[in-house]
Amino acid sequence: MLGKFFKKPEAAESDRTPPGQYLTNGFPVLTYGDTPQISTDNWQFRVWGLAKPKTFSWSDFMQMPQHEFTKDFHCVTRWSKLDVQWTGIKVTDFMQLVELDPKATHVVQHCYGGYTTNLPLEDFVREENFFAHQLFGELLPPDHGGPMRSVVPHLYAWKSAKWINGLEFLDRDEPGFWERNGYHRRGDPWKEERYGGY
Numbered sequence: 277m278l279g280k281f282f283k284k285p286e287a288a289e290s291d292r293t294p295p296g297q298y299l300t301n302g303f304p305v306l307t308y309g310d311t312p313q314i315s316t317d318n319w320q321f322r323v324w325g326l327a328k329p330k331t332f333s334w335s336d337f338m339q340m341p342q343h344e345f346t347k348d349f350h351c352v353t354r355w356s357k358l359d360v361q362w363t364g365i366k367v368t369d370f371m372q373l374v375e376l377d378p379k380a381t382h383v384v385q386h387c388y389g390g391y392t393t394n395l396p397l398e399d400f401v402r403e404e405n406f407f408a409h410q411l412f413g414e415l416l417p418p419d420h421g422g423p424m425r426s427v428v429p430h431l432y433a434w435k436s437a438k439w440i441n442g443l444e445f446l447d448r449d450e451p452g453f454w455e456r457n458g459y460h461r462r463g464d465p466w467k468e469e470r471y472g473g474y
């Protein structure tokens with residue numbers, strides 16, 4: 277693992293590197309299962325559960341305000357990549373278009389291919405969270421979740437859903453794919469909330 281691709285952080289980087297993590301200059305691909313191939317023409321994004329059901333198209337997302345984000349990315353398998361550059365749409369901007377039932381407290385992110393990951397709304401609806409469709413100025417490659425993924429920078433990267441295609445709002449916490457398989461229910465890298473489950 278260590279050596280060519282992974283290194284211990286330098287001093288300037290070390291206060292940005294959570295405990296037990298190693299820095300990588302590459303960008304490993306971490307996917308459970310196959311990579312779905314979705315064209316933006318067919319891409320759809322649905323909202324359901326404790327919110328008025330709605331379907332959004334690719335052009336609906338492209339018409340929302342676009343921003344650039346530079347964020348660190350921490351995988352629970354112990355690699356971190358600093359300063360990843362993304363382009364996309366803020367979750368807070370998108371949520372302006374969602375008519376939430378006031379009873380909603382949690383969200384499950386759903387993806388093409390069947391992956392899911394859950395969050396309380398206070399971890400999901402944050403200024404720094406976004407839906408990304410570009411990586412380092414290029415179209416987001418399918419391996420990294422293209423055409424669209426979420427990025428939740430303050431939690432381990434399994435909360436950043438690749439090939440995202442919907443949000444299900446709930447009045448309770450419901451574990452997603454890795455959460456059912458032993459990952460921590462929250463996943464704060466600074467507290468090393470790696471495993472633990474429900």
Ligand SMILES: Nc1nc2c(c(=O)[nH]1)N[C@H]1C(S)=C(S)[C@@H](COP(=O)(O)O)O[C@H]1N2
Pocket residue numbers: 303304305306307308309350351352387388389391419420421433434435436437438439
């Ligand atoms: N749909 C989907 N999203 C996913 C995953 C996955 O297997 N399927 N893996 C998660 C995990 S464990 C990590 S570390 C990141 C990895 O993102 P990357 O492959 O772009 O590095 O995606 C997360 N999102």
Ligand SMILES: [Mo]
Pocket residue numbers: 306351352353433434
């Ligand atoms: Mo991961």
